[in-house]
Amino acid sequence: MTPNREDYLKLILELGGDQKKVSNKKIVAGLSISGASVSEMINKLVKEGLVEHSPYQGVQLTAAGLEKASTLVRKHRLWEVFLVDHLGYSWNEVHDEAEVLEHVTSSQMEQRLDAYLSHPTFCPHGGMIPQQGQTVHEKGRETLVNYPEGSTIRIARVLDEKELLDYLMDLTIDIHDVYTIKAIAAYEGPITLQNDQKEVSISYKAASTIFVDLL
Template sequence: MASPAVDDYLKTIYHHTEWQDDRITPSQLAAELGLAPSSVTEMVQKLAAQGLVTHRPYGPIALTADGEQRAAAIIRRHRLIETWLVSEFDYSWDEVHDEAEVLEHALSDRLLEGIDVRLGRPLFDPHGDAIPDAAGHVHREPFVLLAEAEPGHAGRVLRVSDRDAEVLRAVEAAGVRVGAHVLVADASTLSIDGIDVPLPGAAIDAVWLTA
């Protein structure tokens, strides 16, 4: 079943466990995709029949090896395109997601490889999410969510979630960048170069630091 709809399901399941360990449930998947639970149940059954996911009624959903490989391939497309748009066309990091959603299904493998080469084969997209290589492998460092970091924790900003464009803009306005060295003053304040930077409340669940 080669289709954008299938890819969106696999991509959402893959993304759910990138930064935490709990597998996605059917209700969570329906909420993420904005679909009726009955539609999600039907599609998950089709994906299971194709050997792309494992699932038992009312239980969590997991990708099989084949499903993870296919999900990594579409995630790779999406994140390379985001990186390309920021690098080559001066898109801001809060603008690239919707554009990449369209382009990820349109670019040929040849063009995608050319983009990867031109960008120097980046390991991470503008938000800090890992870009899988052509074999589906990713590089990740140990991490901690800002909400769970203790005051006094020092590290680099690994990732800022792209789920909410408004939060992205607020975090950027505060001067927080992926790769910046920070010190946690409290859950809503980071110290950057000795200056305390207050963050919007939603940032505590949107910023990841090196552990």
């Protein structure tokens, strides 16, 4: 699937691009596409006034970009909650469905869905669901790769990305899990996590998209 402009806006937001610059490299990793395609789309988004781009630093959403991304993210995440809580989906299965649904959801349906779900504030991946008309502000968090061995962390939010979520399901890593960082391999090697129940090794790439709270 070729990601469209809205996927870019959402990903930039998910990577913290409402408050700081997000590198092209992170966008390439998040969408699993070539650097050239990312550059091309970023140029379009800059022309449309949805992002600002600084060479070598990356992109940040403008107010208009943030507003557009927030509406989509809200619809997307409300559907995720619905699919997981009411239709028995697991968190790695909801992305594609929510991706389709978000584009055909009117603002009235969005309001009804929100009320039906009793106004949830987080999606199954730990992402914030803004109120209607509000913008998304994810809590500023570092990713798993930013903490030293011995740190105790809680998995607080992960990117809503199928490949990543499948991988985490295989490792039986779940949102809100608490682990101690037992070992960090050199040269961006795997990171070993441990708690009472298990010990798991997670790739550096995946760890760099997992946002954690330090306990």
